[in-house]
Amino acid sequence: MINNEVLSIILGGGQGSRLYPLTADRSKPAVPIAGKYRLVDIPISNCINSSIKRMYVLTQFNSASLNQHIKNTYHFSFFSSAFVDVLAAEQTMHSDKWFQGTADAVRQSMHHFLQNDFKYALILSGDQLYNMDLEDMIEKHKKSNAEISIATYPVSAKDATGFGLLKTDDENVITSFIEKPDSELLPDWTSEVSDDMKKEGRNYLASMGIYIFNRDLLIELMNNPDTIDFGKEIIPQSIHKHKTLSYQYEGYWTDIGTIESFFEANLGLTEDIPKFNLYDDNRVYTRARILPTSKISGTLLNKTVIADGCIIHAAKIEKSVIGIRSRIGENSTVLNTYMMGNDSYESLKNIEKNKIENLLGIGDRCYINNCIVDKNCRIGDDVKIEGGKHLKDTETESYLIKDGIVVIKKGATIDKGTIIK
Structure with a gap:
């Protein structure tokens, strides 16, 4: 054998x-x-x-x-x-x-x-x-x-x-x-x-x-x-x-x-028929997580892959991959983005107790395009990220730009109102 x-x-x-x-x-x-x-x-x-x-x-x-x-x-x-x-x-x-x-x-x-x-x-x-x-x-x-x-x-x-x-x-x-x-x-x-x-x-x-x-x-x-x-x-x-x-x-x-x-x-x-097709008999195995189904409210979705356990209130998500336990706030737009998700949930009790302003995930009224959001990131309300070839390669404490792609570093916080374009 x-x-x-x-x-x-x-x-x-x-x-x-x-x-x-x-x-x-x-x-x-x-x-x-x-x-x-x-x-x-x-x-x-x-x-x-x-x-x-x-x-x-x-x-x-x-x-x-x-x-x-x-x-x-x-x-x-x-x-x-x-x-x-x-x-x-x-x-x-x-x-x-x-x-x-x-x-x-x-x-x-x-x-x-x-x-x-x-x-x-x-x-x-x-x-x-x-x-x-x-x-x-x-x-x-x-x-x-x-x-x-x-x-x-x-x-x-x-x-x-x-x-x-x-x-x-x-x-x-x-x-x-x-x-x-x-x-x-x-x-x-x-x-x-x-x-x-x-x-x-x-x-x-x-x-x-x-x-x-x-x-x-x-x-x-x-x-x-x-x-x-x-x-x-x-x-x-x-x-x-x-x-x-x-x-x-x-x-x-x-x-x-x-x-x-x-x-x-x-x-x-x-893509409708991706070149690397996860939807056939050749399974890809990974850790079996006990997660709830994803919950989506009032969001226009197009060519988007969403993993388990997400809570999404975005206005629009297009050509994006949204990873496990992701949270996206109200009236936000996410385009051409890979969001890796989170390793855990943030409880309401913990948010109130520690007066957390920037929650795990993407906040309200954000615009995110051409971006990779690594695990456990906090993107505040009203953040605008417009990746593309017009951006020069650069690095800060919280993000890196490479070949026009904005990469938010693992565990980073992007304060509310931040503009990267």
């Missing part, structure tokens, strides 16, 4: 500086998405949907909230070997360094992996949005007697320079690989893709950073401490020595690496 043959290793990424301030006090896999999930729920759910139920998540920055989320979410039967464990970078007798790269993270954690019986190591990224049949990828790896498999994604010339590109033979065996080539080299790196991909001009095969390694080969490769990264070193050095298969994937996939890509991926969920 797949479950007994495969061990999944989910790479939590580095400091996540390009996703700052969302990663100011949480690791990249713990960043909330789609109003109720965390990024790490995506690779874990892909594994569970593919009958892979032994997983390690590797992280080293701000891992407390990730630990808490996984502890509270992924519970399997007492009679099952299934688990999801977080492995944070640790000092040992053999190493006192932080993870230096993707391969080094796996190398430093190998003593944990080898306590398990497995034939294949499936290595995934913790900051990608996709729905893939990983079981099919594993079966093709086994059938072809490959030693390494790489999930690949057809991309256009515009995007190709940002990825590791590869070429294959007629049997999908990888023959050459180049990491982030210059644009003048691209004519030599076109690959055979489906007719649908050709019509879209997606003629280059990019590595998705999803790998399968045979157990013995992974152990052998990890014995070389000089190689610290899979994409830059392990893969280029291995393709001519070990049979390496390309598994071509043409569904929705995006790398959540920047504030802009994170923002677009979340707002994309509001």
Whole structure:
């Protein structure tokens, strides 16, 4: 069975500086998405949907909230070997360094992996949005007697320079690989893709950073401490020595690496038929919260996703994702916004006792456009935020502007009457 043959290793990424301030006090896999999930729920759910139920998540920055989320979410039967464990970078007798790269993270954690019986190591990224049949990828790896498999994604010339590109033979065996080539080299790196991909001009095969390694080969490769990264070193050095298969994937996939890509991926969920479709049999699992239904009064809603437990009195919400326990006051307008919601409710008794002026959520008569509102924020009455390309990148104590997107920092207070435009 797949479950007994495969061990999944989910790479939590580095400091996540390009996703700052969302990663100011949480690791990249713990960043909330789609109003109720965390990024790490995506690779874990892909594994569970593919009958892979032994997983390690590797992280080293701000891992407390990730630990808490996984502890509270992924519970399997007492009679099952299934688990999801977080492995944070640790000092040992053999190493006192932080993870230096993707391969080094796996190398430093190998003593944990080898306590398990497995034939294949499936290595995934913790900051990608996709729905893939990983079981099919594993079966093709086994059938072809490959030693390494790489999930690949057809991309256009515009995007190709940002990825590791590869070429294959007629049997999908990888023959050459180049990491982030210059644009003048691209004519030599076109690959055979489906007719649908050709019509879209997606003629280059990019590595998705999803790998399968045979157990013995992974152990052998990890014995070389000089190689610290899979994409830059392990893969280029291995393709001519070990049979390496390309598994071509043409569904929705995006790398959540920047504030802009994170923002677009979340707002994309509001489309009539979103590219990343949460409304099918490929479930995304997350923490089971006992929350009331959302309550909406007098609000015009259009292309909007609303999570559980919200109290909304807004005038209008359009093309927005509203997260758990969100509160939006009367006569407010929210456009093109991802509001992550709150970790708890604010009781009326507490509000009166402490004379709280700025309540959790968005106040009355606000106008919010092109904005990310992180968890537990307090936006006072009559606040106007007009994000857009006209705004220069800047940072204050309570918010950051990046690529025209206004990001309200976690737990920040925006005083009533504030104008950002």
